Amino acid sequence: MTAMAPSRTEPDLSFLLDHTGHVLRTRMSAALAEIGLTARMHCVLVHAMQEERTQIQLAEIGDMDKTTMVVTVDALEKAGLAQRRPSGTDRRARIIAVTEDGARMAEQSQKIVDRVHREALSALPEDEREILLRAMNRLVTGHLATPAENPQPVRRARQRAS
Numbered sequence: 001m002t003a004m005a006p007s008r009t010e011p012d013l014s015f016l017l018d019h020t021g022h023v024l025r026t027r028m029s030a031a032l033a034e035i036g037l038t039a040r041m042h043c044v045l046v047h048a049m050q051e052e053r054t055q056i057q058l059a060e061i062g063d064m065d066k067t068t069m070v071v072t073v074d075a076l077e078k079a080g081l082a083q084r085r086p087s088g089t090d091r092r093a094r095i096i097a098v099t100e101d102g103a104r105m106a107e108q109s110q111k112i113v114d115r116v117h118r119e120a121l122s123a124l125p126e127d128e129r130e131i132l133l134r135a136m137n138r139l140v141t142g143h144l145a146t147p148a149e150n151p152q153p154v155r156r157a158r159q160r161a162s
Contacts, residue, residue, distance in 0.1 A: 024120055031112045036079070037105065040064060040072045042113060045081060045106040048096040054087055055094050081105050 028039050037045075043062040047053060053061075059069035073096060076082035081102030087093040098106065121129045 024116070027120070028113065028116050031116050032109055035105070035108055035112065037109050038072070038075075040068065041076055041081070042106070042109040044069075044072055044076060044096060045098055045102055046110060048082060049098050049103060049106055052087075052095050054090070055084065055096055058096055076102065 025039065032039060032042055040062055044058050047058055047061050055069055055073060058064075059066065062069070062072075064072065073082060073084060076096075077084065079101075081099055083097045083099060084094040085097050087095050121132075124132060
């Protein structure tokens with residue numbers, strides 16, 4: 001005997017957001033890989049250039065755990081794109097300083113990120129792009145700004161870091 005699935009009364013917003021987010025991340029990953037970067041590396045470079053930030057602050061911005069952040073900064077250092085330096089305000093903290101090569105790479109990677117976003121939005125007519133962006137920004141800053149408390153944490157993708 002087969003049970004009948006409950007009928008849907010609302011659009012599957014979870015699927016729509018998850019699927020589009022996944023496809024966008026795969027396109028971003030492929031595009032950045034062409035210049036030898038990951039999305040996380042791009043995120044760290046861009047945000048480290050904005051102001052002096054510690055490794056912990058950059059991990060929070062990029063929604064990375066400590067291990068992932070260490071691996072990401074190690075890769076940036078190995079490529080000569082960033083350096084860990086002692087913080088001037090907290091001797092225990094390390095800031096991530098972007099090198100000149102890193103700054104050039106961040107500029108190049110930002111152009112790639114902008115292109116991927118532009119290509120995704122170009123699938124919609126201009127007026128629908130504006131509506132989508134306004135609606136998404138309203139959700140991100142309003143009703144869906146903060147995750148619900150949950151005894152079993154839900155894994156999530158990187159947040160608006162780039």
